[in-house]
Amino acid sequence: MGSLLHRYRNLSLRAKFALPIALFVVLLFGALIPGVLYLHTRTVLDGARERGLDLTKIFAHSSVQAVVSDDFLALRQIINSMASEQDVLYAMILDPSGRLLVHSDMRQAGQTYTDELSKSATQATAPLVQEAKVGAIRMYDFAVPIYVLNERRAVARLGISLEREWAGIRRMGGLILGLGVLALAMGLALATWLARSVTRPMHELAEGAEEIAAGNLSRVIAVRERDEVGRLGETFNRMARSLKARGEIDRDLSSTLDLTSVLETITRHSRDVLGADIACVAAVNPGTKAATMVSIAGARTDALQDLKVPAGRGLGGEVLATGRAVAVVDCSKDPRIAEEHSDLLRREGIVSTLVVPISRKGHTTGLLYVANRRATVFGRQDEDTLNHLAAQAAIAIENARLYEEVTKHAEDLENKVEERTQELQEINRRLEAASRHKSEFLANMSHELRTPLNAIIGFTRLVMRRSKEVLPAKQYENLEKINLSADQLLLLINDVLDLSKVEAGKMDVRPVSFQLESMIDVCLRTVEPMVKPEQIHLAKDLEPDLPQLVTDQDKLKQIVMNLLSNAIKFTETGTITVSARRQGERVSVAVTDPGMGIPEDARELIFEEFRQVDSSSTRRHGGTGLGLSISRHFARLLGGDITVQSRLGRGSTFTLTIPMRYEHEPIAPEASPMALKPTVSAHHGKVMLAIDDDPDAIYLLRENLGDAGYRVVGALGGDEGLEKARALRPFAITLDLLMAHRNGWDVLRDLKADPVTMGIPVIVISVVDNKESAYRLGAFDYLVKPFDREAILRALERIPPPGRGRTAVGG
Numbered sequence: 001m002g003s004l005l006h007r008y009r010n011l012s013l014r015a016k017f018a019l020p021i022a023l024f025v026v027l028l029f030g031a032l033i034p035g036v037l038y039l040h041t042r043t044v045l046d047g048a049r050e051r052g053l054d055l056t057k058i059f060a061h062s063s064v065q066a067v068v069s070d071d072f073l074a075l076r077q078i079i080n081s082m083a084s085e086q087d088v089l090y091a092m093i094l095d096p097s098g099r100l101l102v103h104s105d106m107r108q109a110g111q112t113y114t115d116e117l118s119k120s121a122t123q124a125t126a127p128l129v130q131e132a133k134v135g136a137i138r139m140y141d142f143a144v145p146i147y148v149l150n151e152r153r154a155v156a157r158l159g160i161s162l163e164r165e166w167a168g169i170r171r172m173g174g175l176i177l178g179l180g181v182l183a184l185a186m187g188l189a190l191a192t193w194l195a196r197s198v199t200r201p202m203h204e205l206a207e208g209a210e211e212i213a214a215g216n217l218s219r220v221i222a223v224r225e226r227d228e229v230g231r232l233g234e235t236f237n238r239m240a241r242s243l244k245a246r247g248e249i250d251r252d253l254s255s256t257l258d259l260t261s262v263l264e265t266i267t268r269h270s271r272d273v274l275g276a277d278i279a280c281v282a283a284v285n286p287g288t289k290a291a292t293m294v295s296i297a298g299a300r301t302d303a304l305q306d307l308k309v310p311a312g313r314g315l316g317g318e319v320l321a322t323g324r325a326v327a328v329v330d331c332s333k334d335p336r337i338a339e340e341h342s343d344l345l346r347r348e349g350i351v352s353t354l355v356v357p358i359s360r361k362g363h364t365t366g367l368l369y370v371a372n373r374r375a376t377v378f379g380r381q382d383e384d385t386l387n388h389l390a391a392q393a394a395i396a397i398e399n400a401r402l403y404e405e406v407t408k409h410a411e412d413l414e415n416k417v418e419e420r421t422q423e424l425q426e427i428n429r430r431l432e433a434a435s436r437h438k439s440e441f442l443a444n445m446s447h448e449l450r451t452p453l454n455a456i457i458g459f460t461r462l463v464m465r466r467s468k469e470v471l472p473a474k475q476y477e478n479l480e481k482i483n484l485s486a487d488q489l490l491l492l493i494n495d496v497l498d499l500s501k502v503e504a505g506k507m508d509v510r511p512v513s514f515q516l517e518s519m520i521d522v523c524l525r526t527v528e529p530m531v532k533p534e535q536i537h538l539a540k541d542l543e544p545d546l547p548q549l550v551t552d553q554d555k556l557k558q559i560v561m562n563l564l565s566n567a568i569k570f571t572e573t574g575t576i577t578v579s580a581r582r583q584g585e586r587v588s589v590a591v592t593d594p595g596m597g598i599p600e601d602a603r604e605l606i607f608e609e610f611r612q613v614d615s616s617s618t619r620r621h622g623g624t625g626l627g628l629s630i631s632r633h634f635a636r637l638l639g640g641d642i643t644v645q646s647r648l649g650r651g652s653t654f655t656l657t658i659p660m661r662y663e664h665e666p667i668a669p670e671a672s673p674m675a676l677k678p679t680v681s682a683h684h685g686k687v688m689l690a691i692d693d694d695p696d697a698i699y700l701l702r703e704n705l706g707d708a709g710y711r712v713v714g715a716l717g718g719d720e721g722l723e724k725a726r727a728l729r730p731f732a733i734t735l736d737l738l739m740a741h742r743n744g745w746d747v748l749r750d751l752k753a754d755p756v757t758m759g760i761p762v763i764v765i766s767v768v769d770n771k772e773s774a775y776r777l778g779a780f781d782y783l784v785k786p787f788d789r790e791a792i793l794r795a796l797e798r799i800p801p802p803g804r805g806r807t808a809v810g811g
């Protein structure tokens with residue numbers, strides 16, 4: 001039952017309508033047809049029965065005389081006339097015992113009837129009717145007793161066939177059945193039609209609603225009737241129209257954030273949706289609280305553009321004040337219309353209007369108007385629609401305003417960023433210029449400082465060498481102090497210059513191939529004079545078969561020298577060890593000392609420029625605080641680094657790790673100066689040409705080399721030098737690189753380009769350490785100022801005598 005009900009609920013409306021009607025029609029005819037048939041049969045049979053009974057009574061009555069008188073002839077006549085009656089099957093007279101007296105069928109004579117029917121017929125006191133069947137024939141059997149003086153003398157029986165009646169009944173039944181089926185079919189058809197006609201609009205409505213729900217807002221439901229379904233259809237159509245309009249508004253509004261376009265969209269759609277002649281938006285000015293027209297659609301004149309809505313005055317003022325919509329059917333008669341507005345409205349021909357507030361978060365920010373040039377009653381529905389549009393407008397207007405603000409902020413920000421970028425670029429330019437100036441200044445200053453410093457050192461050493469015997473010991477010590485201080489100052493200047501070069505990225509790496517072990521030996525030998533053998537012992541712990549390195553030998557040497565001199569400086573007593581190990585494709589060189597150690601918090605700081613553990617140690621040990629910084633810069637330049645491990649009071653280990661092969665630049669050939677081809681030069685004894693723009697430098701050379709058998713001829717500039725070289729063809733030339741008028745590099749190039757001078761060995765003596773370039777240009781040797789007398793003499797000694805192959809030796 002439950003499932004039947006459930007199925008019924010799921011049926012379509014048409015089926016729900018058609019099913020009960022069809023059921024009713026079927027039940028009606030199902031009951032009606034048999035009923036009618038039954039009644040008809042009964043009527044026909046009852047008629048036949050009445051007629052039969054009447055005939056039997058007449059038969060009995062007419063037979064009384066003949067029975068009383070036993071007149072069989074008369075009886076036969078009566079029976080014959082009875083039997084000739086229509087439908088009479090037989091007629092007979094029985095005596096009370098059932099014995100046949102006369103029978104219409106002569107063959108029955110002498111029979112006695114003892115069957116049930118005959119028994120009840122002979123015993124009956126009133127007329128008797130029984131239905132019977134003889135073969136296939138249905139019949140009525142009538143029996144009427146014949147009384148004479150209250151004595152039952154005989155029974156008259158008549159058999160009347162019902163075949164005719166039944167034939168009629170069958171005909172009639174067929175007719176009724178036919179008519180009934182016809183009526184049933186018509187009834188069902190009627191039910192179906194009725195159901196369809198009632199449900200079709202609903203079906204269409206349902207289909208339309210489904211399509212609308214699926215997003216087809218253009219679907220219009222056909223409305224034929226003005227009944228409830230028709231009204232529902234109309235409502236649906238209106239709803240779809242409204243949804244469509246809102247959808248279009250949403251689409252249009254979301255496609256732009258430009259305030260003017262947003263306002264135009266709102267007025268245009270408001271006009272369309274409400275079918276109005278004019279629509280406009282007035283915006284409230286936050287300062288004055290009054291509203292002014294900002295967008296108008298459908299106006300014919302520019303009258304409305306001047307419309308201003310003061311707070312609290314006129315129709316708009318009322319809406320602004322109350323926040324509720326106001327509709328006016330006839331503007332010319334409405335007292336709420338402000339006087340100054342009446343004229344504007346008349347010029348535009350406005351008769352009716354509807355105004356709603358545009359509100360956002362409880363604040364009325366504007367007004368939305370629709371107006372008609374004909375009298376119009378704006379109803380509840382129009383107000384709702386316009387209110388909805390106003391709500392959309394409020395959001396869109398706010399979004400547009402926010403967007404405007406954000407855009408403005410972004411523009412401001414962009415401008416500020418641009419300004420700041422320009423400022424920064426300017427600062428950067430200035431910084432770059434400052435840095436360039438600083439480097440130039442440092443380069444110039446170091447040159448300017450080094451020239452007199454070299455002179456001081458040179459002269460001091462000269463005086464010390466020549467006057468050691470004559471000078472009082474105290475004076476000699478003073479000279480030693482001068483020499484030491486000047487050396488330190490020179491060291492500092494060189495360090496500062498190195499640092500500025502590294503920082504400016506101008507420090508070149510000149511890789512050469514060399515043996516690490518021999519380089520370490522040179523370093524150890526160099527620092528040896530600095531240690532007191534009774535206090536400090538220098539040791540080396542090198543892995544056997546250390547590989548050949550290809551890297552900047554000068555820089556590596558400078559690092560190791562710095563680590564070694566630090567170790568010596570900060571160690572009182574013990575063994576300082578230089579160790580070297582191979583680590584894959586790298587080598588590590590460590591300098592370990594048992595000295596004072598470095599506190600943990602200073603272990604990184606000491607690698608920064610001018611940083612020392614404490615300044616008192618500087619006073620004690622000297623130093624600039626630049627050594628480690630430069631060393632680390634160099635180590636990194638070579639693709640490695642320096643680390644430190646230390647325990648306070650126990651000593652330190654500085655470990656340098658670098659790749660065995662410096663990979664960034666093509667490898668220069670073996671670090672040997674270019675072989676010099678001896679030229680046949682006129683030998684003027686041991687004449688030396690010194691080209692230097694500093695007369696002191698020439699003087700010092702002359703003084704230092706004079707007593708070694710060299711005659712030094714000076715040239716105070718490049719051009720003079722070239723001239724003298726050609727004229728004198730000296731044994732050797734010393735050349736300063738940084739000269740005021742003519743660069744030493746150019747002079748070297750010219751000397752090597754001139755066939756007359758190209759064979760003369762040139763020893764470069766300069767403050768700049770740029771050996772490789774000098775060798776490449778053909779220099780015989782390279783000494784860094786302040787020159788050491790012994791070093792220059794060693795170089796000169798290496799020059800082979802004229803006529804023999806002069807082979808240059810690198811240094």
Ligand code: ADP
Pocket residue numbers: 562566567570593595596597598606611612613614617618622623624625626627628629652
């Ligand atoms: P400088 O030695 O010229 O002062 P460095 O940059 O070479 O400059 O060293 C910076 C500081 O690091 C030193 O002043 C010293 O305080 C500390 N330092 C360097 N090497 C050692 C060492 N082997 N033992 C103890 N302290 C050291």
